[in-house]
Amino acid sequence: MTQPTLDDEAFKAELAGLIPHLRAFARSLCGNATAADDLAQEAMLKAWKARASYQSGTNLKAWTFTILRNLFYSEKRRSWRRQQLDPEVAEATLIANDDPSSAMDLLALRTGLTFLPEDQREALILVGAGGLSYEETAEICGCAVGTIKSRVSRARKALAEIIDNTQGGFSGDGKLRASEAFDDIMKQADELSSGSTADATN
Amino acid sequence: MDHQTGGSADDDRARKLRQKRIGDQLRRLYDEVTEESVPEEFLNLLEQADNSKNKQ
Known part of the structure:
Protein backbone atom coordinates (compact mmCIF):
# COMPACT_ATOMS: atom_id res chain seq x y z
CA MET A 1 0.00 0.00 0.00
CA GLN A 84 -29.70 26.51 -32.59
CA LEU A 85 -32.16 26.13 -29.79
CA ASP A 86 -35.58 25.37 -31.08
CA PRO A 87 -37.99 27.02 -28.63
CA GLU A 88 -40.64 24.39 -29.27
CA VAL A 89 -38.23 21.62 -28.41
CA ALA A 90 -37.07 23.41 -25.29
CA GLU A 91 -40.64 23.96 -24.26
CA ALA A 92 -41.59 20.34 -24.79
CA THR A 93 -38.58 19.14 -22.81
CA LEU A 94 -39.37 21.40 -19.92
CA ILE A 95 -43.10 21.04 -19.78
CA ALA A 96 -42.72 17.30 -19.70
CA ASN A 97 -41.26 17.39 -16.21
CA ASP A 98 -42.52 20.48 -14.49
CA ASP A 99 -45.70 22.37 -13.87
CA PRO A 100 -46.53 24.82 -16.66
CA SER A 101 -45.97 28.06 -14.78
CA SER A 102 -42.57 27.10 -13.46
CA ALA A 103 -41.71 25.65 -16.85
CA MET A 104 -42.32 29.06 -18.36
CA ASP A 105 -39.77 30.67 -16.06
CA LEU A 106 -37.29 27.94 -16.75
CA LEU A 107 -37.95 28.42 -20.43
CA ALA A 108 -37.16 32.11 -20.09
CA LEU A 109 -33.96 31.21 -18.29
CA ARG A 110 -33.00 28.55 -20.79
CA THR A 111 -33.69 30.86 -23.69
CA GLY A 112 -31.68 33.56 -21.94
CA LEU A 113 -28.80 31.12 -21.57
CA THR A 114 -28.71 30.50 -25.30
CA PHE A 115 -28.05 34.19 -25.87
CA LEU A 116 -24.91 34.07 -23.77
CA PRO A 117 -21.51 33.49 -25.35
CA GLU A 118 -20.52 29.85 -24.94
CA ASP A 119 -17.65 30.56 -22.55
CA GLN A 120 -19.85 32.64 -20.25
CA ARG A 121 -22.64 30.11 -20.27
CA GLU A 122 -20.46 27.19 -19.28
CA ALA A 123 -18.72 29.17 -16.53
CA LEU A 124 -22.07 30.25 -15.10
CA ILE A 125 -23.47 26.73 -15.18
CA LEU A 126 -20.43 25.11 -13.61
CA VAL A 127 -20.21 27.68 -10.81
CA GLY A 128 -23.86 28.61 -10.41
CA ALA A 129 -25.46 25.20 -10.79
CA GLY A 130 -22.82 22.49 -10.86
CA GLY A 131 -21.40 23.42 -7.49
CA LEU A 132 -17.82 23.74 -8.70
CA SER A 133 -15.46 26.34 -7.27
CA TYR A 134 -13.98 29.11 -9.38
CA GLU A 135 -10.65 27.28 -9.15
CA GLU A 136 -12.06 23.96 -10.34
CA THR A 137 -13.96 25.68 -13.13
CA ALA A 138 -10.79 27.45 -14.22
CA GLU A 139 -9.05 24.11 -14.40
CA ILE A 140 -11.87 22.54 -16.37
CA CYS A 141 -11.97 25.40 -18.85
CA GLY A 142 -8.21 25.76 -19.02
CA CYS A 143 -8.01 29.41 -18.07
CA ALA A 144 -7.21 31.72 -15.17
CA VAL A 145 -9.41 31.97 -12.08
CA GLY A 146 -9.88 35.68 -12.71
CA THR A 147 -11.17 34.96 -16.20
CA ILE A 148 -13.80 32.61 -14.80
CA LYS A 149 -14.85 35.14 -12.19
CA SER A 150 -15.35 37.80 -14.81
CA ARG A 151 -17.18 35.42 -17.15
CA VAL A 152 -19.57 34.42 -14.39
CA SER A 153 -20.20 37.98 -13.40
CA ARG A 154 -20.77 39.12 -16.98
CA ALA A 155 -23.04 36.14 -17.59
CA ARG A 156 -25.15 36.92 -14.51
CA LYS A 157 -25.53 40.52 -15.55
CA ALA A 158 -26.36 39.72 -19.15
CA LEU A 159 -28.84 37.04 -18.14
CA ALA A 160 -30.70 39.42 -15.84
CA GLU A 161 -30.89 41.96 -18.65
CA ILE A 162 -32.08 39.44 -21.21
CA ILE A 163 -34.80 38.18 -18.89
CA ASP A 164 -35.73 41.73 -17.99
CA ASN A 165 -36.07 42.69 -21.60
CA THR A 166 -38.12 39.67 -22.58
CA GLN A 167 -40.48 40.01 -19.63
CA GLY A 168 -40.59 43.80 -19.48
CA GLY A 169 -43.11 44.03 -22.29
CA PHE A 170 -45.97 44.95 -20.02
CA SER A 171 -44.05 47.70 -18.24
CA GLY A 172 -42.12 49.41 -20.96
CA ASP A 173 -40.72 52.10 -18.67
CA GLY A 174 -38.68 51.79 -15.52
CA LYS A 175 -36.31 48.93 -14.80
CA LEU A 176 -37.66 48.56 -11.31
CA ARG A 177 -41.12 47.62 -12.44
CA ALA A 178 -39.80 45.10 -14.88
CA SER A 179 -37.67 43.42 -12.26
CA GLU A 180 -40.52 43.46 -9.77
CA ALA A 181 -42.69 41.73 -12.29
CA PHE A 182 -40.00 39.17 -12.87
CA ASP A 183 -39.62 38.59 -9.16
CA ASP A 184 -43.35 38.20 -8.77
CA ILE A 185 -43.45 35.60 -11.49
CA MET A 186 -40.55 33.76 -9.92
CA LYS A 187 -42.20 33.89 -6.53
CA GLN A 188 -45.42 32.53 -7.91
CA ALA A 189 -43.47 29.78 -9.60
CA ASP A 190 -41.76 28.89 -6.35
CA GLU A 191 -45.05 28.76 -4.50
CA LEU A 192 -46.72 26.77 -7.21
CA SER A 193 -43.97 24.23 -7.51
CA SER A 194 -43.58 23.76 -3.79
CA GLY A 195 -47.32 23.44 -3.32
CA SER A 196 -48.11 21.20 -6.22
CA THR A 197 -45.37 18.60 -6.17
CA ALA A 198 -47.77 16.02 -4.74
CA ASP A 199 -50.18 16.09 -7.67
CA ALA A 200 -47.61 16.86 -10.34
CA THR A 201 -47.13 13.19 -11.07
CA ASN A 202 -49.33 12.79 -14.11
CA MET B 1 -30.99 64.45 -5.38
CA ASP B 2 -32.10 62.12 -2.62
CA HIS B 3 -34.57 60.62 -5.02
CA GLN B 4 -31.64 59.29 -6.97
CA THR B 5 -29.92 57.68 -3.97
CA GLY B 6 -33.16 56.07 -2.87
CA GLY B 7 -33.69 54.78 -6.36
CA SER B 8 -30.26 53.23 -6.62
CA ALA B 9 -30.63 51.51 -3.25
CA ASP B 10 -33.90 50.05 -4.47
CA ASP B 11 -32.24 49.10 -7.71
CA ASP B 12 -29.51 47.39 -5.76
CA ARG B 13 -31.94 45.42 -3.68
CA ALA B 14 -33.98 44.47 -6.73
CA ARG B 15 -30.84 43.40 -8.54
CA LYS B 16 -29.72 41.18 -5.69
CA LEU B 17 -33.13 39.61 -5.42
CA ARG B 18 -33.25 38.99 -9.12
CA GLN B 19 -29.80 37.39 -9.08
CA LYS B 20 -30.92 35.11 -6.29
CA ARG B 21 -33.95 34.04 -8.33
CA ILE B 22 -31.79 33.42 -11.35
CA GLY B 23 -29.41 31.39 -9.22
CA ASP B 24 -32.26 29.32 -7.83
CA GLN B 25 -33.72 28.68 -11.26
CA LEU B 26 -30.31 27.84 -12.68
CA ARG B 27 -29.79 25.21 -10.02
CA ARG B 28 -33.26 23.89 -10.65
CA LEU B 29 -32.49 23.52 -14.34
CA TYR B 30 -29.37 21.52 -13.50
CA ASP B 31 -30.97 19.50 -10.72
CA GLU B 32 -33.82 18.50 -12.98
CA VAL B 33 -31.28 16.43 -14.85
CA THR B 34 -29.34 15.11 -11.86
CA GLU B 35 -32.59 14.00 -10.27
CA GLU B 36 -33.64 11.97 -13.30
CA SER B 37 -32.94 8.30 -12.92
CA VAL B 38 -29.83 7.29 -14.81
CA PRO B 39 -30.63 5.35 -18.00
CA GLU B 40 -29.61 1.69 -17.67
CA GLU B 41 -27.40 2.09 -20.69
CA PHE B 42 -24.83 4.06 -18.73
CA LEU B 43 -24.23 1.42 -16.10
CA ASN B 44 -24.33 -1.35 -18.69
CA LEU B 45 -21.65 0.37 -20.72
CA LEU B 46 -19.50 0.84 -17.66
CA GLU B 47 -19.87 -2.81 -16.70
CA GLN B 48 -19.01 -3.85 -20.24
CA ALA B 49 -15.89 -1.70 -20.21
CA ASP B 50 -14.87 -3.19 -16.89
CA ASN B 51 -15.47 -6.75 -18.09
CA SER B 52 -13.60 -6.36 -21.35
CA LYS B 53 -10.61 -5.09 -19.38
CA ASN B 54 -10.33 -8.46 -17.68
CA LYS B 55 -10.10 -10.25 -20.99
CA GLN B 56 -7.17 -8.25 -22.24
Missing part, protein backbone atom coordinates in the same frame (compact mmCIF):
# COMPACT_ATOMS: atom_id res chain seq x y z
CA THR A 2 2.46 2.63 -1.07
CA GLN A 3 0.55 4.49 -3.77
CA PRO A 4 -2.82 5.94 -2.86
CA THR A 5 -4.39 5.00 -6.17
CA LEU A 6 -8.04 4.13 -6.28
CA ASP A 7 -8.62 0.52 -7.14
CA ASP A 8 -10.87 -0.17 -10.11
CA GLU A 9 -13.89 -1.07 -8.03
CA ALA A 10 -13.74 2.14 -6.05
CA PHE A 11 -13.12 4.17 -9.17
CA LYS A 12 -16.04 2.58 -10.93
CA ALA A 13 -18.35 3.28 -8.02
CA GLU A 14 -17.29 6.91 -7.85
CA LEU A 15 -17.59 7.34 -11.58
CA ALA A 16 -21.05 5.79 -11.57
CA GLY A 17 -22.03 8.21 -8.85
CA LEU A 18 -21.05 11.10 -11.08
CA ILE A 19 -23.18 10.03 -14.05
CA PRO A 20 -26.06 12.36 -13.09
CA HIS A 21 -23.64 15.29 -13.08
CA LEU A 22 -22.05 14.30 -16.37
CA ARG A 23 -25.53 14.19 -17.87
CA ALA A 24 -26.46 17.58 -16.44
CA PHE A 25 -23.27 19.25 -17.64
CA ALA A 26 -23.63 17.64 -21.07
CA ARG A 27 -27.24 18.79 -21.26
CA SER A 28 -26.10 22.35 -20.70
CA LEU A 29 -23.62 22.10 -23.56
CA CYS A 30 -25.71 20.21 -26.09
CA GLY A 31 -28.81 21.23 -27.93
CA ASN A 32 -30.86 18.21 -26.94
CA ALA A 33 -31.08 15.45 -24.38
CA THR A 34 -30.21 12.57 -26.70
CA ALA A 35 -27.03 14.21 -27.94
CA ALA A 36 -26.19 15.09 -24.35
CA ASP A 37 -26.49 11.49 -23.20
CA ASP A 38 -24.28 10.39 -26.09
CA LEU A 39 -21.67 12.86 -24.99
CA ALA A 40 -22.00 11.91 -21.33
CA GLN A 41 -21.59 8.21 -22.18
CA GLU A 42 -18.47 8.81 -24.22
CA ALA A 43 -17.02 10.96 -21.49
CA MET A 44 -17.77 8.30 -18.90
CA LEU A 45 -16.04 5.61 -20.97
CA LYS A 46 -13.10 7.86 -21.68
CA ALA A 47 -12.74 8.58 -17.98
CA TRP A 48 -12.84 4.87 -17.26
CA LYS A 49 -10.10 4.17 -19.80
CA ALA A 50 -7.98 6.99 -18.45
CA ARG A 51 -8.48 5.98 -14.80
CA ALA A 52 -4.79 5.21 -14.34
CA SER A 53 -3.97 8.87 -14.90
CA TYR A 54 -6.42 10.09 -12.27
CA GLN A 55 -4.75 11.09 -9.04
CA SER A 56 -6.85 10.01 -6.12
CA GLY A 57 -7.58 12.71 -3.63
CA THR A 58 -8.14 15.26 -6.36
CA ASN A 59 -11.63 16.17 -7.44
CA LEU A 60 -12.99 13.41 -9.65
CA LYS A 61 -15.97 15.49 -10.68
CA ALA A 62 -13.76 18.27 -12.04
CA TRP A 63 -11.56 15.66 -13.70
CA THR A 64 -14.46 14.00 -15.51
CA PHE A 65 -15.94 17.37 -16.45
CA THR A 66 -12.64 18.29 -18.07
CA ILE A 67 -12.79 15.11 -20.14
CA LEU A 68 -16.37 15.77 -21.14
CA ARG A 69 -15.67 19.33 -22.10
CA ASN A 70 -12.59 18.43 -24.14
CA LEU A 71 -14.59 15.81 -25.94
CA PHE A 72 -17.31 18.32 -26.69
CA TYR A 73 -14.97 20.93 -28.09
CA SER A 74 -12.54 18.64 -29.87
CA GLU A 75 -15.10 16.94 -32.06
CA LYS A 76 -16.92 19.91 -33.40
CA ARG A 77 -18.65 18.07 -36.16
CA ARG A 78 -20.32 15.53 -33.95
CA SER A 79 -24.05 15.56 -33.57
CA TRP A 80 -23.90 16.62 -29.97
CA ARG A 81 -22.76 20.10 -30.89
CA ARG A 82 -25.28 22.62 -29.69
CA GLN A 83 -27.72 23.35 -32.43
